[in-house]
Amino acid sequence: MLLVGIPVPPPPQRTIDILNLRIRREFIVPQWIGWFLLINLTTACIAYLFLYPRRNLIGFHLGMNIAMAAGGGLALGTGVILINLFPLHFIEVIISTALLGMVAGGLFGALFDYQSVLTGYINGLMMGIMSPMVGAAASEGPMFILFIEFFILSCYVLLLTSAYRS
Amino acid sequence: MVFLLIFITFINITVTGWGYFSLYRQRYLFSERFGFTVTYLASTSCSFVLALNLFLLFPQHFEVVSTFTLFLGIAFGALFGSMVNMQSLIAGIFNGGVGGIMGSMLGAVALDPSLCGLPADIWAEQDMILFMSLLSLSIQLLSAVMLTLSNRL
Numbered sequence: 001m002l003l004v005g006i007p008v009p010p011p012p013q014r015t016i017d018i019l020n021l022r023i024r025r026e027f028i029v030p031q032w033i034g035w036f037l038l039i040n041l042t043t044a045c046i047a048y049l050f051l052y053p054r055r056n057l058i059g060f061h062l063g064m065n066i067a068m069a070a071g072g073g074l075a076l077g078t079g080v081i082l083i084n085l086f087p088l089h090f091i092e093v094i095i096s097t098a099l100l101g102m103v104a105g106g107l108f109g110a111l112f113d114y115q116s117v118l119t120g121y122i123n124g125l126m127m128g129i130m131s132p133m134v135g136a137a138a139s140e141g142p143m144f145i146l147f148i149e150f151f152i153l154s155c156y157v158l159l160l161t162s163a164y165r166s
Numbered sequence: 167m168v169f170l171l172i173f174i175t176f177i178n179i180t181v182t183g184w185g186y187f188s189l190y191r192q193r194y195l196f197s198e199r200f201g202f203t204v205t206y207l208a209s210t211s212c213s214f215v216l217a218l219n220l221f222l223l224f225p226q227h228f229e230v231v232s233t234f235t236l237f238l239g240i241a242f243g244a245l246f247g248s249m250v251n252m253q254s255l256i257a258g259i260f261n262g263g264v265g266g267i268m269g270s271m272l273g274a275v276a277l278d279p280s281l282c283g284l285p286a287d288i289w290a291e292q293d294m295i296l297f298m299s300l301l302s303l304s305i306q307l308l309s310a311v312m313l314t315l316s317n318r319l
Binding site: 090 | 265268
């Protein structure tokens, strides 16, 4: 929603004043969402350190799925959180999320096989490009972000459980 | 600006064709799993990049371009997937369609950011078009590089 040049009394609570434009977003998420970025990155690092000693024991099919789920999940979470923290920097958020998805998918895939690198890389890239748009279009307050975080963390738990069992 | 978009589209089609012919020559050496991976990578990136470029070239005809890129993505996926067996064909068709839809969506948001709820007056339109076309070029080149490196490993 964009209100430009309309003389109004002091701006209501959900308005950002920038460069003489009054930009109104329907829902502005609270800033403590940024801690979830840290939780995501920590979980990804823990998963990577858990999988590293076991990388020769896991079959290549499970390895390909691990690379896809880990890279895609990290890119999804980062994109949704970053676009809600910085709604005006669309281009920078797309670049950084796509890079993070590519690198994460590639690193998780490099534990197993070159084909896992390819699969993890393209999956991380796709999710990294789509997730800022998902986060911008579908964000109705912090509830959506909490559900996405719960989904991503349960993906990682599932991934670690399956790696533990095989 | 239109000339730059046509140039980048031409480069992307050339890279797609080069990738397809270099894989076509060696298609009998592929194992099933490698065929699946190659089809997944090639069809997703090629149809995504082509859909993005076509959408930036024709910004007024939103519905026609998105339907056309869906079918174009499916066709490219079928083309890449027909090299090995039925599994790669299915993977190619599905991922080609998904890549085509995603490319059109990204193009629509690039031209009109208020579709997503983002403020629409901060960036100039030409900045976004330039950024999106260079992004498509870099994605296509990176995918082609990773695809051809796989022959050495």
